[in-house]
Amino acid sequence: MTGSLQILQKYWKYGSFRELQEEIIDSVLEKKDTFVLLPTSGGKSICYQVPGMQMEGICLVISPLIALIKDQVQNLQKRDIKAIALLGGISQNETIDLLDNCQFGNYKFLYLSPERLQQDWIIERLKQLPINLIAIDEAHCVSQWGHDFRPSYLKIKNLKIHFPKIPFLALTASATKRVQEDVIQNLALDNPAIFQKSFSRKNLAYHVIETEDKLYKVRQILTKNPQSSIIYVRNRKSCLELSHQLEAFGFTATYFHGGLPSKEKEHNMQLWLEDKAQVIVATNAFGMGIDKPDVKTVIHVQLPENLENYYQEAGRAGRNNEKAFAILLVSVGDVEIAKKQFLTSLPDKDFLKEIYIKLNNYFQIAYGEGFNEQFNFNLNQFCTQYNFPVLKTFNALQYLDRQGIITLQNEYSEKISLQFIIPSKEVIRYMSLNPKSEEIITTILRTYPGVFELDTLINISLIAKKAKTIEKEVLKVITDLEKNNNIHLIIQNNDSRITFNEIREDALTINRISKPLEKQNELKVNQLKSVIHYISKEKCKNKLLLEYFDEKIIENCGICSYCVSQKSTLDFETINKVVHFLEEKKATSREIQNSLDLTTEQTIFAIQTLLEKNKIDINTYNQYFLL
Numbered sequence: 259m260t261g262s263l264q265i266l267q268k269y270w271k272y273g274s275f276r277e278l279q280e281e282i283i284d285s286v287l288e289k290k291d292t293f294v295l296l297p298t299s300g301g302k303s304i305c306y307q308v309p310g311m312q313m314e315g316i317c318l319v320i321s322p323l324i325a326l327i328k329d330q331v332q333n334l335q336k337r338d339i340k341a342i343a344l345l346g347g348i349s350q351n352e353t354i355d356l357l358d359n360c361q362f363g364n365y366k367f368l369y370l371s372p373e374r375l376q377q378d379w380i381i382e383r384l385k386q387l388p389i390n391l392i393a394i395d396e397a398h399c400v401s402q403w404g405h406d407f408r409p410s411y412l413k414i415k416n417l418k419i420h421f422p423k424i425p426f427l428a429l430t431a432s433a434t435k436r437v438q439e440d441v442i443q444n445l446a447l448d449n450p451a452i453f454q455k456s457f458s459r460k461n462l463a464y465h466v467i468e469t470e471d472k473l474y475k476v477r478q479i480l481t482k483n484p485q486s487s488i489i490y491v492r493n494r495k496s497c498l499e500l501s502h503q504l505e506a507f508g509f510t511a512t513y514f515h516g517g518l519p520s521k522e523k524e525h526n527m528q529l530w531l532e533d534k535a536q537v538i539v540a541t542n543a544f545g546m547g548i549d550k551p552d553v554k555t556v557i558h559v560q561l562p563e564n565l566e567n568y569y570q571e572a573g574r575a576g577r578n579n580e581k582a583f584a585i586l587l588v589s590v591g592d593v594e595i596a597k598k599q600f601l602t603s604l605p606d607k608d609f610l611k612e613i614y615i616k617l618n619n620y621f622q623i624a625y626g627e628g629f630n631e632q633f634n635f636n637l638n639q640f641c642t643q644y645n646f647p648v649l650k651t652f653n654a655l656q657y658l659d660r661q662g663i664i665t666l667q668n669e670y671s672e673k674i675s676l677q678f679i680i681p682s683k684e685v686i687r688y689m690s691l692n693p694k695s696e697e698i699i700t701t702i703l704r705t706y707p708g709v710f711e712l713d714t715l716i717n718i719s720l721i722a723k724k725a726k727t728i729e730k731e732v733l734k735v736i737t738d739l740e741k742n743n744n745i746h747l748i749i750q751n752n753d754s755r756i757t758f759n760e761i762r763e764d765a766l767t768i769n770r771i772s773k774p775l776e777k778q779n780e781l782k783v784n785q786l787k788s789v790i791h792y793i794s795k796e797k798c799k800n801k802l803l804l805e806y807f808d809e810k811i812i813e814n815c816g817i818c819s820y821c822v823s824q825k826s827t828l829d830f831e832t833i834n835k836v837v838h839f840l841e842e843k844k845a846t847s848r849e850i851q852n853s854l855d856l857t858t859e860q861t862i863f864a865i866q867t868l869l870e871k872n873k874i875d876i877n878t879y880n881q882y883f884l885l
């Protein structure tokens with residue numbers, strides 16, 4: 259067996275482990291159940307990927323985030339490591355094939371979403387695999403006190419019965435004491451080794467800045483800190499707007515949100531990673547797997563939903579350990595707006611039911627059907643059709659996702675359907691006038707014979723392949739046809755995909771899952787309260803954040819907006835004292851220091867400030883006097 263370090267060097271090309279990684283790996287290799295809390299997301303996956311490689315057999319990884327699973331599988335494959343993902347939306351036969359591959363193809367990693375564990379036959383198949391380790395990523399999802407509770411995570415515990423000798427490794431980037439205890443209990447971890455890194459980030463200065471002109475403030479911050487930055491905004495629209503505004507001010511800016519086509523996401527991210535754009539304006543969809551060390555500033559333009567997310571997002575600044583800033587901009591009405599938006603957007607049981615039924619109707623799923631069916635989905639269109647409020651609807655869908663009823667995935671796709679509205683004779687004439695389009699049009703007509711009678715869904719890549727051209731050319735021919743009123747064209751953009759994980763059972767389904775809804779809503783209200791507490795002027799921001807994660811510290815950080823403001827109040831008082839003293843008599847710096855009981859630092863600071871402002875001067879006896 260090769261050592262952990264050799265494996266790290268061979269496949270990951272890193273010279274050494276980061277803090278705690280090696281100890282965690284050793285614990286896993288000793289087959290101990292292990293609980294890991296690494297607050298900044300970087301470096302968690304190494305903790306199971308390295309021992310997974312080191313041991314015979316296959317490592318099972320359970321993760322709720324499909325995007326993260328895809329990202330990790332790709333990453334492993336890039337390193338020539340055999341990894342496979344079992345996600346929703348594929349048929350039972352395909353699933354069986356995949357699992358056969360795992361069993362006979364020497365795969366090292368099998369990723370699956372927790373919903374998959376609800377199917378008994380999958381468990382039966384898993385039992386036939388030589389599993390060496392079960393890693394549970396985002397383990398806080400198993401706790402009702404966590405910010406991201408998913409009941410399907412409770413099923414993981416059953417694996418303990420089937421794999422009593424296999425070590426469990428639970429990983430999370432955020433957990434309070436209560437959540438930690440819950441995780442250990444709900445996963446039935448057996449006397450686990452616990453590894454925990456502090457939430458403290460000494461080089462990160464947390465600032466809450468009140469301003470009535472956020473755009474102006476952003477501009478000021480970016481000018482003062484012309485290094486790499488991330489600006490988080492609430493929605494996709496502000497993403498685009500702010501990025502354009504910043505460009506108009508002369509900054510290099512790009513943007514990122516979940517609804518962008520993947521090529522554009524990749525492109526924009528690359529611009530920022532290569533420092534061709536100083537700023538990336540993003541929604542909270544941005545950040546997964548990003549490890550850019552030299553981010554100087556992370557700015558939040560609106561209040562975050564909870565401090566867990568805020569800590570993660572803000573924590574993307576200063577990974578290189580140089581001084582960095584996490585800035586939250588607040589305007590007077592923000593708290594009221596957040597409360598209002600937030601509280602009105604929490605779905606109740608009736609609303610949840612209505613959304614679920616309408617969602618099924620929307621996709622024409624009959625009662626008792628729909629299992630494993632997958633659809634492209636555009637939230638705005640859905641809301642417009644039924645006159646639903648967008649945010650509340652999104653929250654309801656997210657709840658259905660967390661409960662495992664559906665899987666909601668951000669994935670951009672474009673659906674093109676068309677119908678010819680001129681007779682075929684005229685199409686032939688059009689082709690003779692536009693010979694370049696002939697091959698493509700002929701291919702469309704041959705592939706879709708019904709295209710004169712009906713709106714027909716067109717597969718652009720298929721047409722491009724058949725006509726031996728590229729997709730862009732096909733699109734050009736189609737849009738030209740429309741411009742000339744030859745076809746009726748519908749281009750529909752979808753920004754997500756929905757998979758139905760269960761058959762439609764309307765009230766039965768909703769009654770079963772609605773119990774935790776109230777608790778979740780209550781939790782969300784409390785989370786907002788914590789955010790409001792964080793922006794209060796009460797104490798050191800670093801202290802407030804760490805206390806939220808149940809970490810007690812005594813010292814103020816000295817660099818957050820609270821500490822800095824305290825310091826300047828103190829400085830102001832010192833200066834005043836010195837002025838009053840000099841009103842009485844001339845004095846040397848030593849006399850000032852001794853009489854007023856100041857530190858050398860304070861004395862020098864006060865004298866320098868007063869000299870700079872021309873309030874005092876010095877005579878030949880080295881005495882200061884007021885001007």
Ligand SMILES: [Zn+2]
Binds near residue numbers: 816817820821
């Ligand atoms: Zn502080």
